[in-house]
Amino acid sequence: MSDQTIFIVEDNPVIADLISWRLTEMGYHVAGTAEDSTQALIRIGEIHPALVLMDINLPGEMDGIDAASEIIEKFKIPIVYISSILDADIMERAKKTKPRGYIVKPFTDNQLRATIEMALQG
Structure with a gap:
């Protein structure tokens, strides 16, 4: 089985905990969470x-798109966006980072699992 380690970057700690719990229940290993891009870049570089x-x-x-661009460039780690934002301009910016998926909040466990499985196969 491939590496199932996932890191969550979410500014709302309640939502981060909920996603972490859901992923753990699905059998993934959540390596940690960060609430902002600076924290995320440090932790992701370590983990x-x-x-x-x-x-x-x-x-x-930096917003999540800027942080994702840096993560992809520095660490070659794939990104899946999780956001409630559906704005066309933001979607265009996000697409330029070539994410492995985009999940719109609120989402179901099946949507989360399917997107992650596809992203990990990348």
Whole structure:
């Protein structure tokens, strides 16, 4: 079986905990969470997970798309966006990072599992 380690970047700690719990119940290993892009870049550089679930709307200097671009460039780790944002301009920016998926909140466990499985096969 391939590496199932996932890192979650989500500015809302309640949602991050919920996603973490759901993923753990599905059999994935959640390597950690971060609430902003700066924290995420440091932790991801230390952990090197197989996949990053990235919220787009993050506090700080970089939003999730900017952070994802840096993660992909520096660490070659695939990204799946998880966001409630469906704005066309944001979607166009997100597509330029070539994510492995985009999940719109709220989502079902089946949507989460299917997207992650496809992303990990990448």
